[in-house]
Amino acid sequence: xxxxxxxxxxxxxxxxxxxxxxxxxxxxxxxxxxxxxxxxxxxxxxxxxxxxxxxxxxxxxxxxxxxxxxxxxxxxxxxxxxxxxxxxxxxxxxxxxxxxxxxxxxxxxxxxxxxxxxxxxxxxxxxxxxxxxxxxxxxxxxxxxxxxxxxxxxxxxxxxxxxxxxxxxxxxxxxxxxxxxxxxxxxxxxxxxxxxxxxxxxxxxxxxxxxxxxxxxxxxxxxxxxxxxxxxxxxxxxxxxxxxxxxxxxxxxxxxxxxxxxxxxxxxxxxxxxxxxxxxxxxxxxxxxxxxxxxxxxxxxxxxxxxxxxxxxxxxxxxxxxxxxxxxxxxxxxxxxxxxxxxxxxxxxxxxxxxxxxxxxxxxxxxxxxxxxxxxxxxxxxxxxxxxxxxxxxxxxxxxxxxxxxxxxxxxxxxxxxxxxxxxxxxxxxxxxxxxxxxxxxxxxxxxxxxxxxxxxxxxxxxxxxxxxxxxxxxxxxxxxxxxxxxxxxxxxxxxxxxxxxxxxxxxxxxxxxxxxxxxxxxxxxxxxxxxxxxxxxxxxxxxxxxxxxxxxxxxxxxxxxxxxxxxxxxxxxxxxxxxxxxxxxxxxxxxxxxxxxxxxxxxxxxxxxxxxxxxxxxxxxxxxxxxxxxxxxxxxxxxxxxxxxxxxxxxxxxxxxxxxxxxxxxxxxxxxxxxxxxxxxxxxxxxxxxxxxxxxxxxxxxxxxxxxxxxxxxxxxxxxxxxxxxxxxxxxxxxxxxxxxxxxxxxxxxxxxxxxxxxxxxxxxxxxxxxxxxxxxxxxxxxxxxxxxxxxxxxxxxxxxxxxxxxxxxxxxxx
DNA sequence: AGCACGCCGACT
DNA sequence: GTCGGCGTGCTC
Ligand SMILES: [Zn+2]
Ligand SMILES: [Zn+2]
Numbered sequence: 001x002x003x004x005x006x007x008x009x010x011x012x013x014x015x016x017x018x019x020x021x022x023x024x025x026x027x028x029x030x031x032x033x034x035x036x037x038x039x040x041x042x043x044x045x046x047x048x049x050x051x052x053x054x055x056x057x058x059x060x061x062x063x064x065x066x067x068x069x070x071x072x073x074x075x076x077x078x079x080x081x082x083x084x085x086x087x088x089x090x091x092x093x094x095x096x097x098x099x100x101x102x103x104x105x106x107x108x109x110x111x112x113x114x115x116x117x118x119x120x121x122x123x124x125x126x127x128x129x130x131x132x133x134x135x136x137x138x139x140x141x142x143x144x145x146x147x148x149x150x151x152x153x154x155x156x157x158x159x160x161x162x163x164x165x166x167x168x169x170x171x172x173x174x175x176x177x178x179x180x181x182x183x184x185x186x187x188x189x190x191x192x193x194x195x196x197x198x199x200x201x202x203x204x205x206x207x208x209x210x211x212x213x214x215x216x217x218x219x220x221x222x223x224x225x226x227x228x229x230x231x232x233x234x235x236x237x238x239x240x241x242x243x244x245x246x247x248x249x250x251x252x253x254x255x256x257x258x259x260x261x262x263x264x265x266x267x268x269x270x271x272x273x274x275x276x277x278x279x280x281x282x283x284x285x286x287x288x289x290x291x292x293x294x295x296x297x298x299x300x301x302x303x304x305x306x307x308x309x310x311x312x313x314x315x316x317x318x319x320x321x322x323x324x325x326x327x328x329x330x331x332x333x334x335x336x337x338x339x340x341x342x343x344x345x346x347x348x349x350x351x352x353x354x355x356x357x358x359x360x361x362x363x364x365x366x367x368x369x370x371x372x373x374x375x376x377x378x379x380x381x382x383x384x385x386x387x388x389x390x391x392x393x394x395x396x397x398x399x400x401x402x403x404x405x406x407x408x409x410x411x412x413x414x415x416x417x418x419x420x421x422x423x424x425x426x427x428x429x430x431x432x433x434x435x436x437x438x439x440x441x442x443x444x445x446x447x448x449x450x451x452x453x454x455x456x457x458x459x460x461x462x463x464x465x466x467x468x469x470x471x472x473x474x475x476x477x478x479x480x481x482x483x484x485x486x487x488x489x490x491x492x493x494x495x496x497x498x499x500x501x502x503x504x505x506x507x508x509x510x511x512x513x514x515x516x517x518x519x520x521x522x523x524x525x526x527x528x529x530x531x532x533x534x535x536x537x538x539x540x541x542x543x544x545x546x547x548x549x550x551x552x553x554x555x556x557x558x559x560x561x562x563x564x565x566x567x568x569x570x571x572x573x574x575x576x577x578x579x580x581x582x583x584x585x586x587x588x589x590x591x592x593x594x595x596x597x598x599x600x601x602x603x604x605x606x607x608x609x610x611x612x613x614x615x616x617x618x619x620x621x622x623x624x625x626x627x628x629x630x631x632x633x634x635x636x637x638x639x640x641x642x643x644x645x646x647x648x649x650x651x652x653x654x655x656x657x658x659x660x661x662x663x664x665x666x667x668x669x670x671x672x673x674x675x676x677x678x679x680x681x682x683x684x685x686x687x688x689x690x691x692x693x694x695x696x697x698x699x700x701x702x703x704x705x706x707x708x709x710x711x712x713x714x715x716x717x718x719x720x721x722x723x724x725x726x727x728x729x730x731x732x733x734x735x736x737x738x739x740x741x742x743x744x745x746x747x748x749x750x751x752x753x754x755x756x757x758x759x760x761x762x763x764x765x766x767x768x769x770x771x772x773x774x775x776x777x778x779x780x781x782x783x784x785x786x787x788x789x790x791x792x793x794x795x796x797x798x799x800x801x802x803x804x805x806x807x808x809x810x811x812x813x814x815x816x
Numbered sequence: 817a818g819c820a821c822g823c824c825g826a827c828t
Numbered sequence: 829g830t831c832g833g834c835g836t837g838c839t840c
Contacts (some may be wrong), residue, residue, distance in 0.1 A: 003840095005840095006840080008839085008840090009817095010817055010818080010839080011817055012817090012838090012839065012840095014839095014840085015840085016839080016840035017840050018840065019840090035840085036839090036840090037817095037818085037839055037840080038818070038819060038820085038838070038839045039818080039819060039820080039839090040817095040818065040819080040839095042817095042818095055840080057840055058840075059840055060840065093817095157831095157832075797835080797836095800835085800836075800837095801834085801835065801836085
């Protein structure tokens with residue numbers, strides 16, 4: 001008899017112990033189990049196996065073993081435990097988050113209507129007139145209810161009714177467990193075994209002959225086995241013929257995984273450069289000794305855009321692979337589809353690199369995951385969630401663009417993947433490289449304090465000069481109709497001359513839509529989202545008003561919700577308006593826009609990028625989507641419409657984000673042969689985030705920002721936890737926040753923890769829920785955790801009852 | 817999260 | 829009297 005430590009996918013803090021008396025040779029940490037939890041059956045993750053020992057509580061046996069092979073290695077379990085504690089999230093839920101989706105099995109009930117039931121139920125519905133729940137009609141109509149539909153029946157009244165019907169024999173209820181198993185997506189392929197002579201060919205039936213010839217031709221042109229689907233599509237008669245041919249041993253069937261490429265094209269190939277630059281060599285010689293040891297070390301690779309960071313990653317990965325250890329590369333979500341993947345494919349071969357991206361279907365993702373878990377793939381590239389990749393022994397973890405905001409998950413499990421990369425490195429004794437042209441303040445601070453080792457690449461490859469940057473003060477440009485113009489004369493001139501020279505221009509504005517503020521001219525009220533306290537954004541192309549926070553849409557033929565007036569003023573601007581105005585000013589130019597509206601999917605995104613690459617586009621307008629990791633060799637002009645847009649956000653990271661964004665956009669100019677030019681339009685031409693970005697001067701920015709943070713005691717000079725409250729009643733939410741605030745003030749007798757707030761969140765209503773927050777600040781994070789621990793001990797009734805939801809954001813980055 | 821238990825008001 | 833509302837607490 002064995003005792004198993006199991007983390008269940010439920011919001012419980014502790015792990016549970018279950019007994020197992022079967023053959024335990026097959027048990028390994030990392031497999032899923034089905035276990036009883038109270039009255040239901042839930043998925044659990046096996047963490048440890050012990051010999052049975054007496055316990056104070058009763059122990060239930062495991063219901064079923066769900067996996068033969070572990071989904072994650074035992075070596076990653078301490079990582080999960082740490083995350084659970086630090087981010088204050090139940091361990092089972094942490095693991096559920098880490099694993100690819102579609103794996104959590106659930107117990108469920110399926111309901112069938114019996115013959116008696118189908119006679120009795122119509123009468124029942126009749127009696128209830130329109131007041132009976134819709135699922136009864138559904139049951140009558142389809143004869144059964146799916147587990148998902150059954151789960152939605154919550155009212156005790158109707159649950160009782162179901163039991164009654166079951167007793168009366170009107171329905172039958174079947175218990176079932178949905179395995180949640182996702183399977184690989186495969187297709188059947190056909191290949192010719194041996195070429196046939198013309199005499200052999202003549203013995204075949206006409207359909208077989210035709211199929212055979214077609215198959216041979218297709219196989220020769222594609223140099224691969226031919227999918228049956230494709231064959232049958234061209235010649236429907238082939239369906240039957242291939243079966244005959246297979247019977248005669250002329251062709252054979254095989255299954256292969258469907259590899260969906262959004263373009264039907266291979267990613268670009270990159271040759272390995274023969275020599276490294278001097279700087280790259282220096283970096284490598286510093287790095288190399290660490291890559292060969294099984295030891296934890298973190299490096300901050302500060303390299304300006306175009307200085308060749310990627311080559312350093314590739315060489316480091318080569319060295320680690322040679323020693324048989326695995327490599328994990330994290331990249332920002334939107335950069336995934338492009339460069340990095342191509343570089344690693346070219347160097348290591350496509351079959352040796354697993355890419356975890358959002359374009360994968362559940363099945364494909366699951367396949368990739370299993371290959372990694374079974375040690376078949378030693379190189380993994382992915383976005384934020386790839387930090388959980390089930391590599392047994394990573395020797396190198398790379399975080400590219402480490403400052404990027406997408407590494408922080410902003411809901412449920414609010415982890416920071418870059419921080420977790422460093423943690424995983426320390427737990428699994430490996431090298432961690434954080435790379436960026438504009439490192440996050442915290443990372444650079446750690447580098448100056450010796451916690452990380454700083455590696456620098458200052459020179460651009462091939463000594464390309466930094467682009468020439470001009471700042472335009474929008475306050476001084478001549479207003480049009482009382483408002484500053486969208487385009488300064490300088491920017492317009494630059495675009496014009498760029499068009500004449502047949503060069504590409506990039507126009508950046510980090511806001512989608514046409515107009516982001518709609519005001520009633522008669523009563524002056526803004527048109528707001530029904531569910532959020534924000535203005536709706538007008539999207540003229542889609543003819544809709546969209547809430548950028550909850551996705552709510554409304555018809556754009558609108559009336560003022562207050563006075564029913566038709567006179568609505570379109571204030572503010574986004575990329576769509578920029579595009580419209582540029583169309584007007586440059587009617588002959590080809591203009592494209594790259595933002596979530598035009599490039600929502602991976603394929604549409606790549607399509608636009610490709611058009612820019614092929615020089616089919618003269619002017620590209622975009623949000624921050626254009627900034628991530630794409631080379632635009634023919635872009636010689638970058639225009640930033642409103643550089644200080646982000647500075648107004650009430651958030652200690654506003655300056656840092658603005659500097660990083662402008663620096664990155666600026667870096668898009670002049671990456672090819674021709675020199676680049678950048679024009680920054682702003683209302684705050686003297687702000688250090690803008691002036692430093694203009695000078696390409698990271699260090700000055702760092703020192704300015706560092707001093708500010710020090711004064712205000714913000715990270716890296718303190719640790720923060722943001723406690724968020726939300727609920728349907730503003731009154732309750734406010735009250736809960738006040739209550740908790742007082743509780744904390746009472747608790748922290750020591751002055752270690754400073755309480756800021758509570759205040760209504762800047763986004764004070766979102767998705768129909770009112771929001772308040774409370775910021776805790778301390779020097780040591782242990783003090784913050786101690787406060788949260790004691791809060792968890794005795795939560796107020798408002799929170800226990802679920803009227804107000806309280807969630808803890810450790811190391812918050814977004815204060816909205 | 818679910819699910820049961822238990823305690824109160826408002827109906828047969 | 830009991831039916832059904834919700835507040836409270838537990839799940840190996
Ligand atoms: Zn009005
Ligand atoms: Zn909204």
